[in-house]
Amino acid sequence: xxxxxxxxxxxxxxxxxxxxxxxxxxxxxxxxxxxxxxxxxxxxxxxxxxxxxxxxxxxxxxxxxxxxxxxxxxxxxxxxxxxxxxxxxxxxxxxxxxxxxxxxxxxxxxxxxxxxxxxxxxxxxx
Numbered sequence: 001x002x003x004x005x006x007x008x009x010x011x012x013x014x015x016x017x018x019x020x021x022x023x024x025x026x027x028x029x030x031x032x033x034x035x036x037x038x039x040x041x042x043x044x045x046x047x048x049x050x051x052x053x054x055x056x057x058x059x060x061x062x063x064x065x066x067x068x069x070x071x072x073x074x075x076x077x078x079x080x081x082x083x084x085x086x087x088x089x090x091x092x093x094x095x096x097x098x099x100x101x102x103x104x105x106x107x108x109x110x111x112x113x114x115x116x117x118x119x120x121x122x123x124x125x126x
Contacts, residue, residue: 002026002098002115009094009120012086020081020120022096033099033107034079036070038092038122047109048094051079059108064090086124093119 008020024031035050049070050059058070069082079096097113 002031002100004096004098004115004117006094006096006117006120009122011123011125014087014124014126016086016124017082017084018086018122020083020094020096020122022079022081022117024077024079024098027100029077030100031098032104033102033113034072035097035099035107035109035113036079036081036094037097037109038090038094040092043092045095049081050107050109052104052107054104057104057107061109083122086122088124088126091122091124093121095119 003025005023006020008018010018012018032053033050036048037045038048039045047061048064049068051070051072055072067085072079096117098115099113
């Protein structure tokens with residue numbers, strides 16, 4: 001089992017920044033791929049970014065490329081999502097997820113992830 005807990009959400013104005021954190025516990029050392037997702041009210045959940053355990057393989061969905069950065073601190077079993085140049089359309093509940101068995105080149109936001117956090121709310125006002 002892997003437990004995930006997100007933090008760092010909040011309310012900002014358009015153009016601002018936030019950094020989300022996802023702390024993993026349990027068998028976190030077994031996780032190959034971590035991802036960030038978001039879901040706005042009335043919309044389907046969408047992928048944001050993913051990172052492989054080596055910290056080199058990174059994946060971003062088109063909507064956030066150039067604005068968001070995913071990173072990790074393996075000593076803390078924590079994955080981060082730095083969000084810059086935020087837009088009102090970035091407002092959503094943000095979730096992190098873990099897939100222990102995903103292979104290197106499959107570490108994207110596609111497919112299913114095994115473990116999910118409870119989410120942290122991000123609200124961007126215009």
